[in-house]
Amino acid sequence: MASLRCFLRSGKNAVTAVLRREFHGTPPAAVQYIGVTVRDALNQAMDEELERDERVFLLGEEVAQYDGAYKVSRGLWKKYGDKRIIDTPITEMGFAGIAVGAAMAGLRPICEFMTFNFSMQAIDQVINSAAKTYYMSAGLQSVPIVFRGPNGSSAGVAAQHSQCFAAWYGHCPGLKVVSPWSAEDARGLLKSAIRDDNPVVFLENELMYGVPFEMSEEVQSKDFLIPIGKAKIERQGNHITLVSHSRMISLCLDAAAVLAKEGIECEVINMRTIRPLDAEAIETSIMKTNHLVTVEGGWPQFGIGAEILARIMEGPAFNYLDAPAVRVTGVDIPMPYAKNLEDNSIPQIKDIIFSVKKTLNV
Amino acid sequence: MTLQSLNRFFFYKLYSVVVSARTYADFTPQATFDIKKCDLHKLEEGPPLQAVLSREEGLQYYRTMQTMRRMELKADQLYKQKIIRGFCHLYDGQEACAVGIEAGINLSDHLITAYRAHGYTLTRGGTVREIMAELTGRRGGIAKGKGGSMHMYTKHFYGGNGIVGAQVPLGAGVALACKYLGKNELCVCLYGDGAANQGQIFETYNMASLWKLPCIFICENNKYGMGTSVERAAASTDYYKRGDFIPGLRVDGMDVLCVREATKLAAEHCRSGKGPILMELQTYRYHGHSMSDPGVSYRTRDEIQEVRSKSDPISMLKDRMLSNNMASVEELKEIDVEVRKEIEDAAQFATTDPEPPLDDLCNHIFYNDPPMEVRGTNPWTKLKSVS
Numbered sequence: 013m014a015s016l017r018c019f020l021r022s023g024k025n026a027v028t029a030v031l032r033r034e035f036h037g038t039p040p041a042a043v044q045y046i047g048v049t050v051r052d053a054l055n056q057a058m059d060e061e062l063e064r065d066e067r068v069f070l071l072g073e074e075v076a077q078y079d080g081a082y083k084v085s086r087g088l089w090k091k092y093g094d095k096r097i098i099d100t101p102i103t104e105m106g107f108a109g110i111a112v113g114a115a116m117a118g119l120r121p122i123c124e125f126m127t128f129n130f131s132m133q134a135i136d137q138v139i140n141s142a143a144k145t146y147y148m149s150a151g152l153q154s155v156p157i158v159f160r161g162p163n164g165s166s167a168g169v170a171a172q173h174s175q176c177f178a179a180w181y182g183h184c185p186g187l188k189v190v191s192p193w194s195a196e197d198a199r200g201l202l203k204s205a206i207r208d209d210n211p212v213v214f215l216e217n218e219l220m221y222g223v224p225f226e227m228s229e230e231v232q233s234k235d236f237l238i239p240i241g242k243a244k245i246e247r248q249g250n251h252i253t254l255v256s257h258s259r260m261i262s263l264c265l266d267a268a269a270v271l272a273k274e275g276i277e278c279e280v281i282n283m284r285t286i287r288p289l290d291a292e293a294i295e296t297s298i299m300k301t302n303h304l305v306t307v308e309g310g311w312p313q314f315g316i317g318a319e320i321l322a323r324i325m326e327g328p329a330f331n332y333l334d335a336p337a338v339r340v341t342g343v344d345i346p347m348p349y350a351k352n353l354e355d356n357s358i359p360q361i362k363d364i365i366f367s368v369k370k371t372l373n374v
Numbered sequence: 375m376t377l378q379s380l381n382r383f384f385f386y387k388l389y390s391v392v393v394s395a396r397t398y399a400d401f402t403p404q405a406t407f408d409i410k411k412c413d414l415h416k417l418e419e420g421p422p423l424q425a426v427l428s429r430e431e432g433l434q435y436y437r438t439m440q441t442m443r444r445m446e447l448k449a450d451q452l453y454k455q456k457i458i459r460g461f462c463h464l465y466d467g468q469e470a471c472a473v474g475i476e477a478g479i480n481l482s483d484h485l486i487t488a489y490r491a492h493g494y495t496l497t498r499g500g501t502v503r504e505i506m507a508e509l510t511g512r513r514g515g516i517a518k519g520k521g522g523s524m525h526m527y528t529k530h531f532y533g534g535n536g537i538v539g540a541q542v543p544l545g546a547g548v549a550l551a552c553k554y555l556g557k558n559e560l561c562v563c564l565y566g567d568g569a570a571n572q573g574q575i576f577e578t579y580n581m582a583s584l585w586k587l588p589c590i591f592i593c594e595n596n597k598y599g600m601g602t603s604v605e606r607a608a609a610s611t612d613y614y615k616r617g618d619f620i621p622g623l624r625v626d627g628m629d630v631l632c633v634r635e636a637t638k639l640a641a642e643h644c645r646s647g648k649g650p651i652l653m654e655l656q657t658y659r660y661h662g663h664s665m666s667d668p669g670v671s672y673r674t675r676d677e678i679q680e681v682r683s684k685s686d687p688i689s690m691l692k693d694r695m696l697s698n699n700m701a702s703v704e705e706l707k708e709i710d711v712e713v714r715k716e717i718e719d720a721a722q723f724a725t726t727d728p729e730p731p732l733d734d735l736c737n738h739i740f741y742n743d744p745p746m747e748v749r750g751t752n753p754w755t756k757l758k759s760v761s
Contacts, residue, residue: 106577113547326753
């Protein structure tokens with residue numbers, strides 16, 4: 013039985029985290045585990061893919077000479093130069109369109125948005141130029157592009173810099189939307205995204221960048237890929253299913269650890285991909301646990317949880333529910349600045365515990 | 375018929391056969407024509423003031439422009455019969471632009487435009503048949519009926535784009551790929567006078583110039599952005615200057631030779647690594663903005679008629695060729711007949727070809743992916759989707 017602990021403290025100063033240990037049965041004798049932060053995992057994934065395929069290149073604000081606004085692209089410009097790592101002016105609509113055009117003409121761009129909040133300026137290019145083109149052209153024109161950057165709330169950056177776009181992008185056919193949590197997720201999913209011949213929206217999280225995770229040798233290999241569209245069970249449990257993505261997985265695991273002391277075993281599912289949604293994984297779990305709580309950082313209306321609940325209602329797992337499925341979400345307000353207000357605007361561990369107990373009627 | 379009249383009949387028939395059997399050696403193989411001087415912006419030298427046209431070129435331009443004209447008029451007809459529906463933006467009047475541009479570049483170069491795209495789909499390798507069948511939404515359409523008027527694609531032709539101005543950054547991206555891959559290709563990136571005020575176009579000017587992308591920006595100024603005249607939409611209607619730091623030229627877009635020479639100059643500029651260049655083509659559309667716009671509420675019928683009689687691109691070429699003995703009236707008439715037939719056949723195909731199969735509904739979501747399921751209109755309907 014796997015036992016996992018991960019503690020995350022948000023905030024700009026020291027991020028203290030306990031290394032996550034994961035045991036798949038008996039580990040082979042000489043397995044090399046190394047601690048890798050999400051940031052480094054993303055960096056290495058891009059580095060390897062840039063090396064592997066000449067057509068891959070990165071563009072965005074401050075990605076080259078500044079080493080990346082969040083240092084995710086550190087060292088890449090020095091290694092690959094101006095042709096492959098391109099600093100853009102602060103013109104999202106323009107450079108996102110340029111990236112899409114380059115993808116149409118045979119290159120494989122990685123278009124970085126400094127945060128996905130700024131992608132709103134360019135959202136027409138993501139949806140109308142990238143996502144829909146393969147369909148509109150009936151297969152004549154593909155668009156192999158990755159849009160990546162931090163998504164969702166950070167710490168103290170207030171309303172215009174804290175929105176979660178998972179539901180907005182997850183709404184649109186023609187896009188794949190991916191939301192990694194761990195370093196392994198980041199690595200495997202980014203590689204898959206870059207190798208995918210379709211537009212992929214890759215939602216990172218700023219608060220996760222500095223969090224280290226243990227990475228096995230297998231995960232460190234250059235061709236380690238995580239398939240897009242498949243969820244992962246991070247923690248097995250029998251009593252209730254928690255479904256989440258990105259940073260909220262950490263909170264779910266923390267809540268699960270607390271609940272375990274009271275004899276409640278949560279099954280924590282890491283969605284990994286928002287679109288296409290792995291409904292089957294969630295259904296299989298519900299058929300075992302009979303209870304569902306979804307957890308997300310974004311707003312409730314028309315959100316990730318709303319979609320999951322609707323699908324469960326419409327699918328075979330409904331009959332296995334012993335209680336209505338519920339959602340734990342961010343509060344339905346623009347993000348405030350003051351720390352106490354901000355802390356109370358997004359799910360906390362106690363909110364998850366509360367919802368689990370309410371659902372289980374304990 | 376009496377024997378006498380029969381004789382007379384055969385005599386005249388023989389005579390007319392003899393007349394039209396003039397050998398091609400009778401025609402002037404090529405001639406030089408004066409073309410209008412282009413206004414220049416940050417350019418030392420413009421295109422030459424004279425253009426050489428060969429007989430073959432002339433006949434080819436004539437045929438293509440006539441095909442384009444007839445195709446658009448046929449689309450008008452089919453739209454009024456409700457066989458074409460939705461948006462339909464016609465290009466008649468602007469033929470010299472598409473044909474002139476193509477004459478100045480190679481098929482291995484790249485081109486992208488907005489929604490008034492039927493003409494470019496033709497010059498970029500599409501057939502009248504597949505264009506018309508796309509307009510009527512049939513499976514034989516160039517996009518299998520799934521794109522429609524505004525979303526037609528061929529090799530090195532990136533549509534057909536519905537969102538005003540969005541195609542301009544895309545075009546610069548294509549140019550970036552051209553430079554990156556080092557194949558000495560360039561991208562022609564078209565937009566209208568209405569789009570010329572879009573912010574993303576200025577963002578694109580900036581990046582294309584910074585990175586010296588091989589991009590020819592072309593503003594097709596047909597004087598009206600939908601129903602708004604250029605004077606009412608733009609603080610500066612000198613569209614060829616709007617690129618500021620990008621050299622520009624203003625071109626007579628009704629003269630196919632002027633367009634060709636300007637395009638050649640622009641292509642040379644790009645290929646020599648100097649970065650982007652901007653061309654404004656002054657042109658005119660006979661139809662309204664789209665089929666739902668009669669086109670006479672914001673301009674007078676007199677104005678339209680004046681352009682038709684004085685500046686029609688096809689008439690201009692025809693007059694030049696005839697007055698220089700580069701072709702005969704009959705020869706051009708024959709081309710007209712052939713073109714008409716081609717259009718009729720295409721229209722016939724476009725109206726009789728079946729609509730796409732319902733099986734195709736959910737296909738073409740992702741490229742190079744295994745088959746997947748797509749939710750239908752209700753939870754019990756699962757539709758199949760292949761790449």
